[in-house]
Amino acid sequence: MLRLGRGLYRHRWLLTRRTVQIVILLAFIVAIPGYGKIAEGNLASSLWFGELKLTDPFILLQTFFAGSTIALPALIGALIVGGFYAFLAGRLYCSWVCPINLITDLAYWLRKRLHIKGNMSLSRSLRYWVLALALALSFLGGTLAWEMINPITRFQRELVWFSFSGAMLLGALFLFDLLVSRRAWCGHLCPVGAFYGLLGRYGRLKVTATPTESCDTVGCSRCVTVCPEPHVLAPVVSKQAQSVTSGDCTRCGACLDECHEGTLSMKLDLVGMVTRKAGK
Ligand code: SF4
Numbered sequence: 001m002l003r004l005g006r007g008l009y010r011h012r013w014l015l016t017r018r019t020v021q022i023v024i025l026l027a028f029i030v031a032i033p034g035y036g037k038i039a040e041g042n043l044a045s046s047l048w049f050g051e052l053k054l055t056d057p058f059i060l061l062q063t064f065f066a067g068s069t070i071a072l073p074a075l076i077g078a079l080i081v082g083g084f085y086a087f088l089a090g091r092l093y094c095s096w097v098c099p100i101n102l103i104t105d106l107a108y109w110l111r112k113r114l115h116i117k118g119n120m121s122l123s124r125s126l127r128y129w130v131l132a133l134a135l136a137l138s139f140l141g142g143t144l145a146w147e148m149i150n151p152i153t154r155f156q157r158e159l160v161w162f163s164f165s166g167a168m169l170l171g172a173l174f175l176f177d178l179l180v181s182r183r184a185w186c187g188h189l190c191p192v193g194a195f196y197g198l199l200g201r202y203g204r205l206k207v208t209a210t211p212t213e214s215c216d217t218v219g220c221s222r223c224v225t226v227c228p229e230p231h232v233l234a235p236v237v238s239k240q241a242q243s244v245t246s247g248d249c250t251r252c253g254a255c256l257d258e259c260h261e262g263t264l265s266m267k268l269d270l271v272g273m274v275t276r277k278a279g280k
């Protein structure tokens with residue numbers, strides 16, 4: 001029993017965010033007797049509790065570039081979502097909400113278990129080019145270009161209406177991450193993750209280090225090895241910074257689960273926001 005408790009504690013961040021991801025997915029699928037579904041639609045555009053309309057701000061941006069009319073409820077919904085992620089951290093969306101993260105994390109887990117070493121090197125900035133391309137195509141085609149293939153929307157559709165083409169796309173994404181390039185999709189290619197990373201660049205929820213003697217002694221860097229975006233921890237591990245400031249950090253908490261020295265914590269840094277403003 002004690003071992004089970006310790007095991008759960010050691011994976012507390014992973015278990016918590018998996019629970020959140022699955023609850024959000026189920027909210028779109030499962031109807032509560034006498035009430036119905038908690039959420040209608042999908043992550044691109046949804047209605048929660050029959051009242052609250054939420055819109056993915058990246059969808060709104062594509063709509064704008066496509067020259068389509070933006071309805072006021074969609075604009076308000078995007079401001080709510082955008083404001084939330086801009087304040088806390090944009091890529092919280094990746095590790096706490098996006099269902100594709102379940103697939104890519106599984107591919108990475110399996111990659112490690114199978115000791116697959118082959119790794120096609122991709123630039124992390126590729127995702128920004130894909131983001132720019134998606135917006136350019138929306139502008140030129142007068143349509144929401146990324147939505148035609150967006151695996152996130154496809155995933156949600158697949159859960160309700162299975163389609164061969166959707167399953168093929170998701171399968172290809174999984175196999176690419178598993179066999180070809182480590183963390184290829186979420187870490188290098190996805191424009192949605194890139195968009196949220198930019199949106200939450202100055203988010204106040206931060207992985208923060210409290211340097212301890214034991215950390216110096218152990219010098220393990222285990223946090224870096226489990227991080228899906230390892231470059232974000234480099235300044236902290238090398239003691240150049242006390243907290244992770246990169247917008248690429250997904251706030252997944254993997255580093256916190258792995259840090260047995262208690263050096264890392266997730267903090268809401270409101271003081272930094274005030275000093276940054278004052279310093280301007
Ligand atoms: S990078 Fe893209 S696919 Fe991956 S978790 Fe983030 S939004 Fe989802």
Ligand code: SF4
Pocket residue numbers: 207223226227228229230232233244248249250251252253254255256
């Ligand atoms: S620094 Fe920690 S919270 Fe941020 S992406 Fe890496 S493992 Fe996740």
